[in-house]
Amino acid sequence: MKTTALPRSDNALRRGFAAALLTLLALLAMPASAHKASDAYLQVDARSGGVDVRWDIALRDLDAVLALDADGDRALTWGEVRTALPRIEAHVLSRLAIDGCALRPAAQALETRSDGAYLALTLHADCTPPPGLPLRYTLFAESDATHRAIAQVRWPDGRNEVRLLDPATASAPATAGASSSSSFVAEGVHHILTGYDHLLFLLCLLLPAALGRQGRTLWAVAGIATLFTVAHSLTLALSALGGVSLPASIVEPAIALTIVVAAIDNLRPLFGRWRLAVTFAFGLVHGFGFAGVLQELELPAAEFGWALLRFNAGLELGQLGVLALAAPVLIAVGRAPAWRRPVLQGGSLAAAALALVWFAERAGPALA
Numbered sequence: 026m027k028t029t030a031l032p033r034s035d036n037a038l039r040r041g042f043a044a045a046l047l048t049l050l051a052l053l054a055m056p057a058s059a060h061k062a063s064d065a066y067l068q069v070d071a072r073s074g075g076v077d078v079r080w081d082i083a084l085r086d087l088d089a090v091l092a093l094d095a096d097g098d099r100a101l102t103w104g105e106v107r108t109a110l111p112r113i114e115a116h117v118l119s120r121l122a123i124d125g126c127a128l129r130p131a132a133q134a135l136e137t138r139s140d141g142a143y144l145a146l147t148l149h150a151d152c153t154p155p156p157g158l159p160l161r162y163t164l165f166a167e168s169d170a171t172h173r174a175i176a177q178v179r180w181p182d183g184r185n186e187v188r189l190l191d192p193a194t195a196s197a198p199a200t201a202g203a204s205s206s207s208s209f210v211a212e213g214v215h216h217i218l219t220g221y222d223h224l225l226f227l228l229c230l231l232l233p234a235a236l237g238r239q240g241r242t243l244w245a246v247a248g249i250a251t252l253f254t255v256a257h258s259l260t261l262a263l264s265a266l267g268g269v270s271l272p273a274s275i276v277e278p279a280i281a282l283t284i285v286v287a288a289i290d291n292l293r294p295l296f297g298r299w300r301l302a303v304t305f306a307f308g309l310v311h312g313f314g315f316a317g318v319l320q321e322l323e324l325p326a327a328e329f330g331w332a333l334l335r336f337n338a339g340l341e342l343g344q345l346g347v348l349a350l351a352a353p354v355l356i357a358v359g360r361a362p363a364w365r366r367p368v369l370q371g372g373s374l375a376a377a378a379l380a381l382v383w384f385a386e387r388a389g390p391a392l393a
Contacts, residue, residue, distance in 0.1 A: 213339020
């Protein structure tokens with residue numbers, strides 16, 4: 026049987042497409058740091074005679090802006106932080122405001138959380154809390170578009186209100202009701218869209234399905250997305266509720282390794298009929314990566330369950346949005362047999378390379 030070689034122009038086009046895909050994924054690594062999205066946490070107690078605030082800020086985020094690591098050994102000490110405290114307080118206090126209340130530092134401490142060390146600042150203001158207690162928050166607005174703060178406001182009558190503070194919308198006061206009720210949906214969307222490692226893992230899972238047989242493509246994509254959703258939702262719930270907990274020093278490198286393994290499986294199948302089971306297991310690992318934002322709030326059980334449901338709904342909305350954009354493109358490419366191999370191999374190699382870089386960055390501090 027005579028075969029006809031592809032024209033050289035087609036081969037060049039395919040090689041160019043694969044190179045473009047590699048370049049695109051390499052560019053993805055530039056904003057995708059080795060760490061999770063930047064979060065800070067505020068506990069705000071509003072009383073008739075004043076306002077007390079506890080503000081927890083990740084030291085890694087402060088170091089990125091203020092260069093706290095004086096000796097450059099990538100290991101912050103309490104001595105280095107204490108020396109830099111005047112600079113830290115001057116920087117952060119200019120980025121949090123409550124109308125009519127002059128916040129001043131009252132105490133400082135270091136606290137170890139699941140994702141690293143935080144500086145815990147205690148602030149106090151002698152004032153009558155203004156109606157609605159609008160919080161103006163602009164921390165890291167100039168340097169980190171991913172940063173968010175979760176604020177829990179405790180009112181004198183015992184009510185708890187949870188707010189999502191986005192430095193980009195600092196002038197808009199948070200209020201109870203619609204803003205509060207939607208905050209965790211927005212935070213879930215934010216976490217999945219800035220969770221480049223989670224998105225890259227999902228892309229690795231989708232590549233062989235979307236580039237496969239057309240009769241089974243949509244069902245395969247839907248099945249893989251559903252498995253990943255169920256798995257990470259399960260461990261998100263277990264971890265956030267406190268039943269299961271793993272330190273970020275283990276979870277973050279493990280997430281990077283799941284990407285490497287998924288990419289290798291695309292190039293040389295490792296799991297065969299067990300691929301879906303392995304996908305579910307890896308989804309369980311990714312669930313731990315989403316849980317930190319909820320673990321810190323100490324909400325009453327009913328409020329916590331409602332917040333967890335909204336946060337997970339936001340994760341899924343963000344994931345579905347990404348799938349709605351990516352799947353049609355991959356399916357269209359899959360209709361051209363000559364393009365399947367370069368896209369699958371180029372995409373998988375690029376994903377594995379990125380994930381290995383992330384693994385080295387994440388495992389390095391833990392091994393040091």
